[in-house]
Amino acid sequence: SQQGEEDPQALSIQEGENATMNCSYKTSINNLQWYRQNSGRGLVHLILIRSNEREKHSGRLRVTLDTSKKSSSLLITASRAADTASYFCATGIQGAQKLVFGQGTRLTINP
Amino acid sequence: GAGVSQSPSNKVTEKGKDVELRCDPISGHTALYWYRQSLGQGLEFLIYFQGNSAPDKSGLPSDRFSAERTGGSVSTLTIQRTQQEDSAVYLCASSLGSTGFYEQYFGPGTRLTVT
Numbered sequence: 001s002q003q004g005e006e007d008p009q010a011l012s013i014q015e016g017e018n019a020t021m022n023c024s025y026k027t028s029i030n031n032l033q034w035y036r037q038n039s040g041r042g043l044v045h046l047i048l049i050r051s052n053e054r055e056k057h058s059g060r061l062r063v064t065l066d067t068s069k070k071s072s073s074l075l076i077t078a079s080r081a082a083d084t085a086s087y088f089c090a091t092g093i094q095g096a097q098k099l100v101f102g103q104g105t106r107l108t109i110n111p
Numbered sequence: 112g113a114g115v116s117q118s119p120s121n122k123v124t125e126k127g128k129d130v131e132l133r134c135d136p137i138s139g140h141t142a143l144y145w146y147r148q149s150l151g152q153g154l155e156f157l158i159y160f161q162g163n164s165a166p167d168k169s170g171l172p173s174d175r176f177s178a179e180r181t182g183g184s185v186s187t188l189t190i191q192r193t194q195q196e197d198s199a200v201y202l203c204a205s206s207l208g209s210t211g212f213y214e215q216y217f218g219p220g221t222r223l224t225v226t
Contacts, residue, residue: 030212031212033214033215035217041200041219041220041222042202042217042218042219042220043202043204043217044217045214045215045216045217048214050212088154090154090215096167097142097144097159097161097166097167097209098144098156098159098167098170099144099146099156099204099215100156101146101153101154101155102153103153104153
């Protein structure tokens with residue numbers, strides 16, 4: 001079964017608005033990574049947050065991690081049409097080298 | 112620098128045939144991973160290499176699937192006697208080291224269609 005569950009499954013907003021996506025997981029992690037995928041092909045790495053970090057920023061992206069609640073959120077500010085994509089959280093589980101992915105959130109930015 | 116590359120980008124094969132998928136990781140990345148993505152199963156881990164050895168093969172779905180890595184660089188994923196349920200996008204990723212500390216960078220994937 002998938003480690004991560006993402007919420008919402010789909011999100012549609014107007015250009016310029018902020019988009020928030022959430023990810024919950026079940027087991028202890030070393031880190032949590034967010035990826036973007038366009039058109040069902042390669043994954044683009046967005047940001048990695050370690051288990052001892054609570055918040056991280058990269059450009060218009062802000063990621064938070066709450067290990068007590070086993071949850072993370074990805075905020076994209078001032079959204080653009082080019083942000084339309086699927087977004088996945090992936091957890092680096094303690095004791096394992098693989099990433100375990102959530103089902104993803106399909107984000108649509110309307111012009 | 113160059114990212115992870117995969118070939119072919121698309122592969123159509125008949126049921127029962129063998130296929131080989133290739134991955135060239137980012138230069139200097141010691142860890143290499145294979146995943147696959149299908150509509151029903153999402154993104155699934157298949158196998159992990161550290162150097163040329165594969166300490167975690169737990170995601171390989173059957174003994175028809177195998178993978179090797181040579182020279183600590185290129186990896187090939189082989190699927191023997193392909194079945195229709197093998198149709199998926201096969202993604203390769205590499206990282207500088209342990210997933211606990213490093214990002215995984217993905218290639219564009221190989222879309223496999225078994226007819």
